[in-house]
Amino acid sequence: MWWAVLGAGLGCYLLKLAGLSVPARVLAHPVVARIADLVPVALLAALVAVQVLAAPEGRALVLDARAAALGVAVVLLLLRAPFLVVVFGSAAAAALLRLL
Amino acid sequence: MTEADRRGVVRDSLGVAIATGTYGLGFGAVGVASGLTVAQTCVLSLLMFTGASQFALAGVLGAGGSAVSGALTALLLGTRNTLYGLRMAPLLGYRGWRRAAAAHVLIDESTAMAVNRPDRDLARAGFWTTGLTIFVLWNLTTLAGALAGEQLGDPRDLGLDAAVGAAFLALLWPRLTTPTARLTALLAALVAAGAVTATPAGVPVLVAAGVAVLVGSLRRGER
Numbered sequence: 143m144w145w146a147v148l149g150a151g152l153g154c155y156l157l158k159l160a161g162l163s164v165p166a167r168v169l170a171h172p173v174v175a176r177i178a179d180l181v182p183v184a185l186l187a188a189l190v191a192v193q194v195l196a197a198p199e200g201r202a203l204v205l206d207a208r209a210a211a212l213g214v215a216v217v218l219l220l221l222r223a224p225f226l227v228v229v230f231g232s233a234a235a236a237a238l239l240r241l242l
Numbered sequence: 243m244t245e246a247d248r249r250g251v252v253r254d255s256l257g258v259a260i261a262t263g264t265y266g267l268g269f270g271a272v273g274v275a276s277g278l279t280v281a282q283t284c285v286l287s288l289l290m291f292t293g294a295s296q297f298a299l300a301g302v303l304g305a306g307g308s309a310v311s312g313a314l315t316a317l318l319l320g321t322r323n324t325l326y327g328l329r330m331a332p333l334l335g336y337r338g339w340r341r342a343a344a345a346h347v348l349i350d351e352s353t354a355m356a357v358n359r360p361d362r363d364l365a366r367a368g369f370w371t372t373g374l375t376i377f378v379l380w381n382l383t384t385l386a387g388a389l390a391g392e393q394l395g396d397p398r399d400l401g402l403d404a405a406v407g408a409a410f411l412a413l414l415w416p417r418l419t420t421p422t423a424r425l426t427a428l429l430a431a432l433v434a435a436g437a438v439t440a441t442p443a444g445v446p447v448l449v450a451a452g453v454a455v456l457v458g459s460l461r462r463g464e465r
Contacts, residue, residue: 151289161327177458187427188434188450211404232408236401
């Protein structure tokens with residue numbers, strides 16, 4: 143088990159370092175620059191979807207307090223609330239819903 | 243960059259880091275429950291330090307998967323951080339040992355808290371504040387979670403799982419200024435949600451990165 147822990151750990155670090163070490167000119171190509179610009183958009187949107195909709199047990203979608211909390215976050219964002227208000231406001235909404 | 247700008251970035255980064263860092267409690271408990279020792283669970287948080295990969299390794303082992311398939315799943319998920327690095331390298335502008343150190347805390351949240359910044363100093367402030375705070379909290383809470391095992395209370399009771407989704411949405415929000423960005427976000431969310439039922443945890447996010455590649459290659463004349 144230890145080799146899997148150490149090997150995968152080292153491998154994950156090298157994947158991070160590889161990303162930081164790619165020559166800057168790779169990003170000079172317009173298509174690459176556009177893709178690099180859209181990657182965080184796609185990943186953040188995917189993280190929202192997975193974080194809110196994926197069942198804690200995995201491999202299934204559920205609508206629960208997290209979806210309602212995301213609705214609260216949308217309202218707070220539309221009201222231009224500060225970042226921390228959005229984050230902890232939606233956490234409070236989820237916690238309250240689960241108490242009910 | 244004004245001092246007020248910097249303080250704002252640090253404050254926002256701390257908010258995300260505190261909400262995320264406490265999730266180490268969950269990882270510590272899951273790691274031990276999956277058959278890892280307390281030491282192995284803690285070394286994963288210290289050395290691997292990328293949540294999805296750690297959960298994947300523990301999850302595969304817990305479900306009876308082999309050490310090889312567990313390690314491969316973790317590495318597959320770790321390629322996400324290579325994409326982050328590609329995006330972060332010109333923003334951070336590091337070489338040598340600073341780059342080697344930065345690579346270790348190159349994760350979802352440290353990238354997310356840095357990519358939106360208008361200049362290098364603010365990007366660095368967001369990156370290091372988020373990365374180092376999560377690193378410290380994540381490792382402390384991993385140890386606590388592993389020691390406490392399954393007897394620990396659920397961080398879900400505090401709504402922290404919902405807070406992470408809200409944080410990602412709040413980070414995404416200012417990036418949705420162009421039709422291309424909105425199309426990418428919508429498609430990526432749909433693809434990721436669809437992939438949840440078909441792929442192991444963490445993979446849906448990776449699959450959704452393909453949407454950025456597709457849209458970025460096909461749409462022209464707009465950034």
